[in-house]
Amino acid sequence: MSVLIEIRRLSKVYERGKQRIEVLHGIDLDIPEGDFVALMGPSGSGKTTLLNLIGGLDTLTEGSLKIDGERIDALTGAALAAWRANTVGFIFQSYNLMPVLNAQRNVELPLLLADMNTAERARRARVALELVGLSDRASHKPGELSGGQQQRVAIARALVSDPRILICDEPTGDLDRKTADEILRMLQSLNREHGKTIVMVTHDPKAAEYARRTVHLDKGVLVDEAAH
Amino acid sequence: MKYLPLVFGALFRKKWRTLLALLSLMAAFLLLGLGQAINSLVEGGAEFLGVDRLITQARTSFTQPLPLRLLPRIEAVPGVKRVGWSQFFGGVYQDPRNFFPQFAVDPARLYDTYPEWTLDPDAKRDFVATRNGAIAGRLLAEKHGWKVGDTIPLSSFIWQKRDGGNAWEWKLVGIFDGRDEAWQKRTSIMYLNFGYFDESRVAGAAGLAGVFVVRLSDPAEVDTVAARIDAQFANSPDETKTQSEQEFQIGFLRQIGDIAFIINAILGAAFFSILILTGFIMNQSVRERVPEFGVLKCLGFTDRTVLGLVLAEALALCVSGAVLGIGLAYAVTSMLPADYPARMDSRVLLIAAATAVVLAVVVGLPPAWRAMHLKIVDALAGR
Numbered sequence: 001m002s003v004l005i006e007i008r009r010l011s012k013v014y015e016r017g018k019q020r021i022e023v024l025h026g027i028d029l030d031i032p033e034g035d036f037v038a039l040m041g042p043s044g045s046g047k048t049t050l051l052n053l054i055g056g057l058d059t060l061t062e063g064s065l066k067i068d069g070e071r072i073d074a075l076t077g078a079a080l081a082a083w084r085a086n087t088v089g090f091i092f093q094s095y096n097l098m099p100v101l102n103a104q105r106n107v108e109l110p111l112l113l114a115d116m117n118t119a120e121r122a123r124r125a126r127v128a129l130e131l132v133g134l135s136d137r138a139s140h141k142p143g144e145l146s147g148g149q150q151q152r153v154a155i156a157r158a159l160v161s162d163p164r165i166l167i168c169d170e171p172t173g174d175l176d177r178k179t180a181d182e183i184l185r186m187l188q189s190l191n192r193e194h195g196k197t198i199v200m201v202t203h204d205p206k207a208a209e210y211a212r213r214t215v216h217l218d219k220g221v222l223v224d225e226a227a228h
Numbered sequence: 229m230k231y232l233p234l235v236f237g238a239l240f241r242k243k244w245r246t247l248l249a250l251l252s253l254m255a256a257f258l259l260l261g262l263g264q265a266i267n268s269l270v271e272g273g274a275e276f277l278g279v280d281r282l283i284t285q286a287r288t289s290f291t292q293p294l295p296l297r298l299l300p301r302i303e304a305v306p307g308v309k310r311v312g313w314s315q316f317f318g319g320v321y322q323d324p325r326n327f328f329p330q331f332a333v334d335p336a337r338l339y340d341t342y343p344e345w346t347l348d349p350d351a352k353r354d355f356v357a358t359r360n361g362a363i364a365g366r367l368l369a370e371k372h373g374w375k376v377g378d379t380i381p382l383s384s385f386i387w388q389k390r391d392g393g394n395a396w397e398w399k400l401v402g403i404f405d406g407r408d409e410a411w412q413k414r415t416s417i418m419y420l421n422f423g424y425f426d427e428s429r430v431a432g433a434a435g436l437a438g439v440f441v442v443r444l445s446d447p448a449e450v451d452t453v454a455a456r457i458d459a460q461f462a463n464s465p466d467e468t469k470t471q472s473e474q475e476f477q478i479g480f481l482r483q484i485g486d487i488a489f490i491i492n493a494i495l496g497a498a499f500f501s502i503l504i505l506t507g508f509i510m511n512q513s514v515r516e517r518v519p520e521f522g523v524l525k526c527l528g529f530t531d532r533t534v535l536g537l538v539l540a541e542a543l544a545l546c547v548s549g550a551v552l553g554i555g556l557a558y559a560v561t562s563m564l565p566a567d568y569p570a571r572m573d574s575r576v577l578l579i580a581a582a583t584a585v586v587l588a589v590v591v592g593l594p595p596a597w598r599a600m601h602l603k604i605v606d607a608l609a610g611r
Binding site for chain 2: 052055057058077078081082084085086090092096098099100101105109110112113118121157
């Protein structure tokens, strides 16, 4: 498999006033296309920061980050936003759905940025909701759905624009074991059957078992890597 | 258009808060609509008046009468075609609530100075010939059910008769109308025969008129003729102030204070309060949704799109309030009787539209700017 995500000597430093906090230090990591990587490590190890950098949500301090050969650390503003819209789908621990929009409208959100008519947006959103088994909840608002259902809507939203990469930040952190397993199986299926490259941050070793491999971070450096 | 569900969804996230903001905005725009309609009445209500007429009043005040002996000298001024005079009567009909304007005039001169009134020739003759004759405008006659030949009793709160009473009886000899719609709407007035009025009122006031009405040969000479008339009486005991009828009318309305200034001051205070309130609501609304803006940016919404979304929310709120308020003001002014011709016109609508847009920008821009500059990772963390 070709390398989709190529990280070299990546460092990230936060400056809070006079304080300088080095969160990531000299990270080298390759993630092939179609991989499913679990990022694990103790709190403060830098795993969410690394995930944010891969997703183009934050800027690195040193090093390089190439995705599909493109230096995304060189992109800024609207170009970076467009890259995110086309390339990455995000799944968060707390779902982060728009509470005032129903499931269908939430899933349609990323498509608002595409040159697409209303009917096509609605059709694609319905397909995405069917894929996560929620077509019968399309008109429900997030407040009317269970945690597992909300996360499935969030997965549908992440998938609807058919991104190559899914960025998952503790996607099962707020769910019970049974629901968490359902969600993880769904992610595994998206990886294995649809070829999505998934990078997932988790504290849960059981969740990490669904990934193809696990990368451990500690104090901002990669300490271990294991295939499943 | 595709962002409308997002904009309106955000607005109705807290329904009661939005409803209260909308009601406040509606009240402010209702006030603006009514206030500007009254302003239009004051500023533009005299536009229909003749451009070829001057009003000559005492220099000190229009409440100070002028002696009728000035008449020949005014008539002799070059550019003057015809001169009449008029005295405000200040009477009420049966009940103090039945007040309408009445003016004592020389009937023959009235027709020459106000050709905009239409009256049949017989009635014209009767008005001249009847000592206590009066003519009423069509709207006034219809309102009170008057017919030609009726005796109309009026109690004047200004003029006493020589016998000490203030009850005057006038014989209605004609009902006049306006030659066009603008003048037809203003037929809620009454003219009285000056001759009877002058000989019957208390002796000291006889021979005095409130104002002279001067009709010009050439409307282009308004300023020149006005200056000539005033020059005639400069440094005399009867100094005059001559101005166009439009200026006189506006000046008359402003005697009770600078209405436009008062209205605009009230509106300014109301809109300042609304600005603070709506600004607070918009800021609060954006502050509550910081993580949501983070998500939108994650999904690929640009900073400018986020700015536009918040501004669109502010605009939707302000425009909705404006539409409701101005609509209500339109309904209110439409129900006013013809005596109070305050109307919503395109000028009022333009002022309301501009106010709504400016208000939206002023209250929407600070939170929109903040949302635009949110860093995604901070926004997702709710910082």
